[in-house]
Amino acid sequence: MNLAVRLPVYDPHAIQDPISPLSGVANKVTPNATPVVPGSPRLTTPPNGQKQINAVKSLEAQIDAAWEVWDLIRTICEYNTRLSLALDLGPPLPNSLDVLNKWSAEAVRYICLPASTFIANAKGYPVLPKPTQTFIRDSMAHRPNIVLSSVSSNLHARGGEDAYSQYIKHLEATSPIVLATRKAGSVENFAQGYQDFLQAPLQPLMDNLHSITYQTFEQDPVKYRNYEEAVYRALLDRPQAVRIVICVAGAGRGPLVARCLSAIQRSDRNAFVYAVEKNPNAFVTLQHRLRSEWQGKVKLLFGDMRQITIDEQADILVSELLGSFGDNELSPECLDGAMRFLKPGGISIPSSYTAHLAPLSSSKLYNEARSVKDLKSLETPYVVMFQAVNVLSGDGGGASSRCGPKVQECWEFEHPRRDVVLDGRGLPPTNTHNTRSAKLNFHIPHAGVLHGFAGYFEAVLYGNIGLSIHPHRKNSISKDMLSWFPLFFPLREPLYLPRNSELHVSIWRLTNQRQVWYEWHAESFLSIDGTPSEMTTRQSTPSIGTASRSSLLPSSPSFASSPLIDAVEIPGERKAQREDSDYSRMMDGLLKIGHTGLHNADGRSSWMGL
Amino acid sequence: MNLAVRLPVYDPHAIQDPISPLSGVANKVTPNATPVVPGSPRLTTPPNGQKQINAVKSLEAQIDAAWEVWDLIRTICEYNTRLSLALDLGPPLPNSLDVLNKWSAEAVRYICLPASTFIANAKGYPVLPKPTQTFIRDSMAHRPNIVLSSVSSNLHARGGEDAYSQYIKHLEATSPIVLATRKAGSVENFAQGYQDFLQAPLQPLMDNLHSITYQTFEQDPVKYRNYEEAVYRALLDRPQAVRIVICVAGAGRGPLVARCLSAIQRSDRNAFVYAVEKNPNAFVTLQHRLRSEWQGKVKLLFGDMRQITIDEQADILVSELLGSFGDNELSPECLDGAMRFLKPGGISIPSSYTAHLAPLSSSKLYNEARSVKDLKSLETPYVVMFQAVNVLSGDGGGASSRCGPKVQECWEFEHPRRDVVLDGRGLPPTNTHNTRSAKLNFHIPHAGVLHGFAGYFEAVLYGNIGLSIHPHRKNSISKDMLSWFPLFFPLREPLYLPRNSELHVSIWRLTNQRQVWYEWHAESFLSIDGTPSEMTTRQSTPSIGTASRSSLLPSSPSFASSPLIDAVEIPGERKAQREDSDYSRMMDGLLKIGHTGLHNADGRSSWMGL
Incomplete structure (x- = not known):
């Protein structure tokens, strides 16, 4: 079954008369007979000044509304994989495509382009407006069927019927993602066939690799x-x-x-x-x-x-020994065991590594993770080459100025670590010093559905030489590195997040004598007043590579006890208490609106063996 | 495992310095050693005027915060039935107990009462402040263990140690629920042992009753x-x-x-x-x-x-032929078949009946419904004598003035119905005229977790003689009637609702040639501006019995197509379209924050056989 969603018409009057969230749903797609919203004027040149800003905001709200309808329908249909989507790009798109990113996480199978969407270039040939061009080029990653209509109605002076499809082929050939896929040595080329495919992470410590x-x-x-x-x-x-x-x-x-x-x-x-x-x-x-x-x-x-x-x-x-999330293949534990080999002034390469997280929407990955009818499959982190995904967070502090950047650092491991108590053999008697936890606040600018989290790592090898799969820094630190796809932490149930909400994510790295595992949990909030709290945003720390590190988090990791473990001594616990009172101050002015369950409690579904 | 939640101290300074949502959690209960929040002044006489209103609001926010902590913990523990609750009633309670109702839907096993909670009556004996008295009396329904402490510290002039427990026994003996249970002929007496017990509704048409x-x-x-x-x-x-x-x-x-x-x-x-x-x-x-x-x-x-x-x-x-929800034992279909027996001017007793719904919180019922590890059990309406439940909706229109009352009417059936097309045998050729749907907007004044819906019926037998299990009208229409417990429509997953939110519930009665079933779905919203829409609230219609009917819904039922059925002709569909545009106007000023799945789609989990 296909569902056609018409992206809204650019309508400066829309502030007074918003389009119904339900009017965006058309009947099934019939090529050459695209439905037209009657009576909506189409302006390609937006009016100026405040009116323009209002109109853009309203347009974004309308695109959100079209997506809301789609989200409601596919939720009601329980993410049935037979349900796919046809986007009608007839109406002009806004210049900023941020609000359109959410469609990249959906099952867009058709894109409808009536000839009337095309404008004439200087020579009279049909071309698409800039934002529509960009959107089509980006969409090529998902290989949609492009449905052209009314191409024989002579709307454009030059080129005839074929000009429309020739132009679309040109957009495909110049699409950055298509070009990257064709380039030998690129990650995109290397990863062909692996996009959005869930792989269990390696366990090189427990298993001998082939x-x-x-x-x-x-x-x-x-x-x-x-x-x-x-x-x-x-x-x-x-x-x-x-x-x-x-x-x-x-x-x-x-x-x-x-x-x-x-x-x-x-x-x-x-x-x-x-x-x-x-x-x-x-x-x-x-x-x-x-x-x-x-x-x-x-x-x-x-x-x-x-x-x-x-x-x-x-x-x-x-x-x-690093995994996609840094420590997830037990590098900290292995290197603890090897530190005995090091002279007092000796160094480790890598000298440190950090784990990073971002909230993710992807109906594809959610469906993949739940296709195994087993709780375990929805509480296991997977290695995935992301494609049909959308990172829901935005940079900037959000309405309350209390949020960190789009991708945030969870914690860090450093080697050698000089403050660990060692036994007679030079080994740490327990593994509790390798527990970690983080509480991250994300700003969610546009409505979306949270299906899980993307996990990345960044490592300092020596000096300013590093390895990174952090989406904003990998190109400056280790461009074209192939060895790691990101990690995907799924959620058992999707969590709906309204526009301008805040997502507070808790993630723990926990351990007993035989296993290490992650637990994760999230809560959503809306700001009920515009006043930022007295908390100052933390200063950024210097970074490796040429890119500046945009993280607002402290460079030293933060700790908090697991909700399910009473008796583990976690280093820095006094600090955690201080953070709790920060947390209570932060709650002032926030209204909780939802939460997920606690995932992988006590490592019941996934763990790494020591 | 028991968890102690301390209801917050009455603190007029709390507006400036709110209590942390986490500071309400104490360690495990140790009777005679109740924890004391240091440095919080206890005022039994609240200050006057605006400051008093602010203080009351803040107190309610703090009670909400204590419940938030409990909710987070039990969610993280996945409603484990081994987790129960101890309430510390040491601090004075507010005069309005509305905000405390939510505890009636939780697993309160202990109530802690330090001697310092008691005040002295005129003779010097220890008694409890009025709000605490009321709360204790109401709580007796759940048979909590009352934990008294510091009773030997001679805080009160008269009565000695025994006076405290004697007073509690007096509260129990004068508890309205305890008295009702002891009274022969009362519903409470009749229903003993059936409280919160899920029963599959009767199918008297398909099955012969015993x-x-x-x-x-x-x-x-x-x-x-x-x-x-x-x-x-x-x-x-x-x-x-x-x-x-x-x-x-x-x-x-x-x-x-x-x-x-x-x-x-x-x-x-x-x-x-x-x-x-x-x-x-x-x-x-x-x-x-x-x-x-x-x-x-x-x-x-x-x-x-x-x-x-x-x-x-x-x-x-x-x-x-009526069920707990009116039409749920197929009275409409059976009476359609019997209308052939009626003379042109003949009448039916009952002449009409209506179905009513209210949003419900009950961790007990949620746990009961999911104890069978089967999707079906969470998509089946049950007959239940409610006890450990809390109706989440409030009267009044909510922030946006667009909501109906606490309990709302879904639809109505009238007999004889003169507008149905009949075949040669005097029978309707299809059953589509008995489909119904309703979209109800509830105001949710206090934060809570939605676990399902309570269903009630009311019937007009003849003139102003009726039958009703509507919680606000049953006593005036058919007091002490025993035959029907309410219906409980469960949810597959709990839906968190913040304070001052709106809940939009859709419910359908659908049919094919062999079955009749219900489907249900809900969405939650917050008001993003205080402006009520241009929609006027509908006038109430006259009622049977002596109670006035407070419903704001139209007396004729409203219709909308099922999300999963394309081709059913639903009477009044043109009206449904009009309501859609009303709906879009209503969405103006509301921000969606969450939704449930569609329950019992296509009658997959529960249905009544024709």
């Missing part, structure tokens, strides 16, 4: 270049005369070992490499490479880095 | 008294000389037949009774009573009233 997995990840041209650069700079920062020991913790089939050797050669330093690996299959490859390539430069050590002993302590510990 | 079921319902002293009175008055309104024919459609074991004969005798009219019954077991009883009691006055007819033929047409058709 050779094909290593091979896939070894292909990444950017990740290992940055690792080599980080090791190279770390070597340069050490005196030439002294022997330097490097330990690669988790060497796999050896890509980091090779990069370390290359960095040693380039930096002209006297250094030796230990390579630790627990996977016997990968170790065979390492042994082969030692014989054929690395004679005398490398020593191999077989075993778990949390248990084995090493001949001498290292100056530089190099590891590649 | 003898024990007839026996239970024949005990109702009020229902049959009102039926006799209605028949009596109908007879009085007919001339004495003419022979009058009464037909009892669905005679069961004969209670209505007996009442008709009694009415004939009292009214001194020349009348004859036909009794139609389809249940062969009940028919045996009827035959026995004909021989022993009704010789010559009654003729029995065996068969379905929609199919049998009758010797002569009737002046008065008497039936008792």
Whole structure:
């Protein structure tokens, strides 16, 4: 079944006479017979000044209203996958496409373009207005069917019937997403066929990876270049005369070992490499490479880095244990075990990493996650190459000026961590110092349905060399890096968020002696007065890479106890109490309007094994 | 696990310095060691004027905040039945208990009363302040454990330690609900053991009722008294000389037949009774009573009233086919079939009936409905004697003045209905004229969680004689009637409603050739400006009984198509379109904040068989 939604006509009178949220629903699509809203004047040149601002606001409200109707219908139809959408782009679109982003998270199958939508260019050929052009180019990611109509009615002086479809083909060929997909080496090209496909995250600590997995990840041209650069700079920062020991913790089939050797050669330093690996299959490859390539430069050590002993302590510990959310493949726990290998002044590459979150709308991902009829599938974080998604948050503090940016930092891990109590073997007696929690406030500028959260990571390898899949910073830190798709934290039930609302997200990283897991929960609010609270927004902290870090969150992580765990000692708990009273001040002026359940309580549905 | 929630201290400074929503949570209850909020002055005499109003509003906001904390915790715990609540009534309560009603829908297991809560009466004995007295008396319905503390600290001049518990026993003995339960013949007495117990509604058309079921319902002293009175008055309104024919459609074991004969005798009219019954077991009883009691006055007819033929047409058709929601046991369909028996000027007793709805909060009922791990159980209306429930709606139009009263009328059925097209046998060819729909707007004054809807009916038997289980009118129309508990329409997922929100409920009665079912759906809104729309609130219509009918809804039912049915012709559809444009005007100034799913779409989970 297809449903046609007509995006609203640009109507400066709409402030007095808003279009009904129900009038946007037309009957089923019949190409060449697109319905027309009678009596609505179409202005391509908007009036000036305040009236223009009002008209734009009203237009946005109308586009929101058209989406509201769609949302109500598909909710009532329980996200049935047989229900898809036809967008009628006949009416002109606003210049700012922010409000249209929400359609990218919906099942848009047809886009209807009557000839009357086209304007004439200087030569008299039919072309589309700029905003419609941009929207069509962006929509090409979803491969919609474009339905042209009235093309034989000679509305334009030049080009005839074919000019319309030729122009659409031109838009497709110049679409940024189509171009990126065709470019060898791009993430979009690499990820073809994986878009919006849910993958369970790897458990490299519990499971031994297959050779094909290593091979896939070894292909990444950017990740290992940055690792080599980080090791190279770390070597340069050490005196030439002294022997330097490097330990690669988790060497796999050896890509980091090779990069370390290359960095040693380039930096002209006297250094030796230990390579630790627990996977016997990968170790065979390492042994082969030692014989054929690395004679005398490398020593191999077989075993778990949390248990084995090493001949001498290292100056530089190099590891590649990061997951899409940073710590989600248990890098903190593994490196805790390997810190015994490090000299007092030794360093870790990576030296730190942070986890980042953003609220996401995607009917596709929601439907994928619930297609397995099991609670577990809706409480498991997945690795996903996002495509039909819309990040619901906006930059700016929201009505109350109390919200952080569009994508927000949850927490950070640093290595080596000097403040942990160690037992006689040099290991931490419990894992509670690796628990984390964050409470993030997002501004939601446009109405939308929350289906889950996008998770990203950013790592500092050494100095200003890093790795990032943060959507706003990845291009300046590690452009074209292929190894990580983002994480998707689903919700059991969608949560409707009105325009100008606030979303308060709580996320925890919790642990017992055998497992690590995440729990997540969210509440929605509306501002009931316009007065910002006395809380000052925090200053941004300096960043790696060339992009400035726009996060308003503190650089040190914040902590709060899990709702289900009584007895865990969480470091910084006194700070959490202070934040609670901040929280109560923040509640002043906010009206709660909804909440999700607590997801994955006590790790019942998903966890990583230690 | 018990959770202690301390109802907030009366604090006039609270406007400047609101209590944290989290500070209300104390540790587990330890009797005799109730926690005290430090530094909060307790005023038993509130200050006057505007300051007093502000203080009361702030106090209500704080009680709301205490409940918010509880709601968040029990949601996070997924309504675990092992989680119960201890209320600390130490601080004084406000004079208006409206804001406390929400606790009646929660699992309050303990009420803590430190001796300091008690004030001294004229003689120096400890007594409770009036609002606390009332709250305790009302709470006795749930049989909480009362935890007294500090009773040996000699805070009061007279009575000693025992005076506190003696006083509580006195409150219990004088509790209206306890008194009602002890009174023979009251609904509360009759319903003992059935409180908050979900029963599937009867299907007397599809199933033949058991003898024990007839026996239970024949005990109702009020229902049959009102039926006799209605028949009596109908007879009085007919001339004495003419022979009058009464037909009892669905005679069961004969209670209505007996009442008709009694009415004939009292009214001194020349009348004859036909009794139609389809249940062969009940028919045996009827035959026995004909021989022993009704010789010559009654003729029995065996068969379905929609199919049998009758010797002569009737002046008065008497039936008792009503369910808790009026039409939910298919009275409209059965009476359609029996209208063939009626003379052109004949009447039906009942002559009309209406269905009524109110939004309900009850964690108990929600937990009961979902205890069967099946979608069906959350899309089935149940018959329930309500106890641990709270009706969330308030009277008054809400912020926007567009809402109806606390309990609202959905639709009406009238018999005989003269405008239905009939086939050659005198039967309607389809059942579409018995479809109904309603869109109801409720004002929600206090924050709460919507778990479903309460359904009630009211019937006009004849003139101003009726039957009603409408909570505000039953006592004036049919006090102490036992036969019907209300209906409960559950929700699949609870819907959080903030204070001063609006709830728009859609409910449909739909039909195909074999089944009749209900569908329901709700959306929540907040008012974004204080301006009432240009819609005028509708005038109330005159009512039966002595109570005035406070409904603001039109007396004729309104119609709208089902979201899932395309091709049903619904009478009054043109009217529905007009209402849609009203609806769009109403949306002006409202911000949608949430919605439920559509329940029981296409009758997939529950239906009545024709």
